[in-house]
Amino acid sequence: MTTSTAEPMRLTTSVPSSEGPWRRAGHQFLRQRSALIGLVVIGLLAFTALFAPLLAPNDPIGVLLGKEAGIVKRSGPCVHLFGCPADQPQHIMGVDGNFRDLFSRIIYGARLSLLTGFVTVSISLVLGVLLGAVAGYLGGWLDNLIMRLLDVLLAFPFLLLAIAIVSILGPGLLNAMLGIAIVSVPAYARVIRASVLTVREEDYVLAARAIGVPPVSILFGHIMPNAVSPLIVQATLGIGTAILDVAALSFLGLGAQPPTPEWGSMLSAERNQVFTAPHLVFLPGLAIMLTVLGFNLIGDGLRDALDPRLKR
C-alpha cells in the first residue's frame, strides 16, 4: 500500500514550473494518446527493421520454387495454427508472383523504408538548415538569392520535380532518395529561416555579439538551439512524407530496382493481381500506410508538445 501512495506523490511534486523545457515537452507528448499510438507503431517498425534477419522466416529475395514442396504461386496467407492444411507450406502473408515469402519481404521492406525516410530527411535537413540559417542570419542579398532560388524549386510540382531529377540521375533507390531530398529542401530552409529571424534579435544574441563571440558560434551555439523545435516537427512529419514519396517513385519503377523488397515496388509488381491475389497488393500498401500514419501521429504530437502556446 505504501508504494501506491508514493506514486501520486511523485507526480504532484513534479510541477511543470520546476521542469526544463525539453522534459516538459516530453511529458506533454506522452500525455497524448494518438502520439503514443504513433510511437508504438514506429517502435514496432524499428524493432522489425533492426531484427529483420531474426524475424523473417525466409530470404526476402530467395525464390522458393523448387526449394519448398507444394508451394503455389500467389497463394494466399497460410498459417497452420488457423486451419491451413498441413501439406501446404506455411506463409503468414502468402507467396508472391515470383515464389517468394511475402512476410519476409515486408519485414525487410521495413528496413528499407525506415532507411529511406531517415536518409532522405537527413540530407534535406542538412541542406535546408544550412541554407535557411545562413539566409536568415545574414539577410541582405544573400537571403534574397537563396530564398528566390528555393522559391523556384517550390514552384515545381513536388513529385514531378523528383521524377525529373531521378530521370536525370538514373533509376535506383539512392537516386530516388536524393531526388526527394532535394525537392524537400525548401520546406526545411523556410522553417529554420523563420525561426532564425525571430531569435536573431533576442537580447542574448545581441549580448553574445557584443562580447565578440564569432558569428559561426552565435549561429550554431546561440540561435539554433532556440530555433530548432519547429524543425523537429517538420522533420518528423517529413519522414512519413519521404517514405511515401520514395514508395511512389518505386511504384513508377524509378526507385528500388527488382528484386529489392521495397514496399512501393512490391505493390507495383503485383498491381494487376488486385482481384486475383489481393493480399499481394493490400499488405504492402497497409505497411506503407501504417508507417506513414505512425510518423504523422508522432509529428502531430510533437507539434502540440513543443508549442509553448498550447500548454494544458
Added chain:
Amino acid sequence: MHIPDRRSLRPLAGALLLALFVPVIAACGGTSTTQNPTAATGPTTAAPTVAATTPLTTTGAITTTEAITTTEAITTTEAITTTEAVTTTAAPLVNTQATYTEGALLSVAAKACGDGYTGNLKAITAVDPTTVKFSFCTPDPAFRAKAAFASFAILPSEYLSATGGAGDLIEKPIGTGPYQIVSWARGDSITLKRFDGYWGEKAKAETVVIRWSAEAAQRLLELQSGTVDGIDNPAPDAFTTIEADKTLQLKPRPGLNVFYLGMNNTFAPFDNEKVRQALAIGIDRERIVKNFYPAGSEVATHFTPCAIPNGCTGEVWPKYDLAAAKKLLAEAGFASGITTTLEYRDVVRGYLPEPGRVAEDIQAQLKELGIIATINVVDSATYLNKAAAGELKGLYLLGWGADFPDMTNFLDYHFGGGASQQFGTKFDDLTKALQQGASQPTDEKRAPSYVEANNLIAKHVPMVPIAHGASGVAYKADVTGAHSSPLSSEFFAVLDPGGRKTFTWLQNGEPAGLYCADETDGESLRVCEQINESLLAYEVGGTAVKPSLAESCDPNADLTEWTCKLRAGVKFHDGSTFDANDVVTSWAVQWDAANPLHKGRAGQFTYFSSLWGGFLNAPPAK
C-alpha cells in the same frame, strides 16, 4: 574591440550556395532539352517525363515531325509535278541500283542481282492497270504468304507522295479496308468508321473504337463492367474467371510465337560463343513456362514453333544443365561471374504474359549462374528501336508473334542477311542456309536447309528461345463472330457487338504509328489491318492465304516470277481508284532506300528488308 559582423560569413555561404544549386539547375534544365535514355525506364507511360523522352509518342514531338515532313513533302511534290511519276524525279540523283520507268504504267527494277544489292526482289512491273508482276533473282516460294502481310499494304500513290512518306501518313493512313480512320486521339483512343465503299462484305459494326491499357487487371475490369466489347491478353490467372463468367467468352490463342532471351554478339561478354552456349543450357526454361505461362504454352525446342512447316526440324534445344553451364562460363574466363543488365519492356504480349515476373525469375536464375543482372525497364517504342539498331548491350527479353506461317517470317526476319542489328554480327553459315531454304520451291525441298539452320542456331546461340506462349482474347458473350487469330490479327469487320453500333476494343498498348510498312509491333499492325489491305490476306482467325486486293497471284514454272491479277473497281477511302501503279509505288517506297518517300516513322522498314532480303541503295552498314 573588433565586433565581428555577419558579413564575414558571406563568401563562404555564397560558395556553398553555388555548389548546391548548380547541379539542381542543371537537372531542371536538362529535362526539357535533352533526351535521356534512362528517363524512359519507368513502366508507366503516364509519367510526364517518361513520355517526354519518347518523342514519337508525345504530341509535342509529333508536331515537330509533321513540321519537318511537311516541308519535305512540299519539295517532293514540287519536283514531281505529276502524280504518276511519284517515284521517278529524285531517283537519278542517288539511285545507283534502281531503274524506274515512268509513264502511264510504272515499274521499278534492280539494275543487277548481287553487286552490293543483297535483296532477292528483282523487279516490280505494272503490266497493265490490273496486273502487277514481281520478279525475283532466285525462286521465292513463300511469296504469297509474305505478300499478304500488313506491312506490304497498298496505299494510294498520290497520298504517299502528298504526305512525303511520313507525317499524315503515320497519323491518318488511307487504305481500301472495311474501316477508315476518323481520328486518333493520342494517348486515348483511335476511332474507325465503316467504309461504305468497301469492295467486300461490309463491316458489321458501324464504328470501332480502339483503346489501350497496359494493365491486364484494368482490361478485365472494363470488360466485366461493360465499357468495352473485347480485350486482348487477359492475365493468365484470370482465364478461369472469364470462363466461369456467363456474360463473357474466352477465345484461346495458340502459341504461334516465340519468347526469347536476347543478346547482342558485338558486346562483351556475349561476343564469346561459350558464354552464349552457357546461357543456352544455364536457364531452366521449363520452370519459366510451367510457372508463368497459361495452359497450352510450350517450352521452345526450337526458335520456330512446331506448327510452322519445318519449324521443329534439327536437334532439340539442349537440356538445362547448371553445372555444365558454369563450366562453360569458367572455360570462357568468367569463373568469377559477369555483371550485366537485363532489359525488358513492361508490356504484355501473347509470348510474354507476365513480363515483370519472368524478368525477375530469369534474374534469380542468372544469379545461380554467377551472372548479376540489373533489371532495366524501357519504354516500348524506345525499346524496339534500340533493339533493331543493336543498341541493347546486355541481356534482353523479347519475342516474336507469327505474321504469316512460314519459316522466313521467324528465321529470316531475325537471322537472315537482311535482318536488323538486333543480335549483332550475322553468322555467315546461318544466313547461307536460310537463303538456300527460302529459295526452294516446296517444304520438302526446304527441309534440309532448315535442319541445318536450326542446328546452327543451337550452336551459335544468337539468343535463347524459351517459350511458345498461349494467350487469349476475351469478348462479351453477345459478340457474334468472336474469334482469336493465331497471328494476333483479329479482324473487327466480322464482329457484331450484340447489335450495338460501336465495337470497343481494349488492347495492350497504343500503336506507335499507323504506316505499318515501318512498324513491327503487333499493337500497330492489328489497327493497320482494319484500315489497309495487302494484295493477299490471311483467313479470319486462321493462317491460310486468301485473295484480297489481288484476285490471284500465280508463279511461273521456276517460281522466279509472280503475276498478280488485281481486283477491279476497288476504291480507296479517299475515293481514288486502286490500280497497278499504287501497288508498284507502295512497294517501291519501301524497297528503294534512296526513294524520297522512303521515310516512315523511324525509317527502318524492318519487315521489307528482312523478308525480301534487303533494300535497293541500302545505306552502308554502321
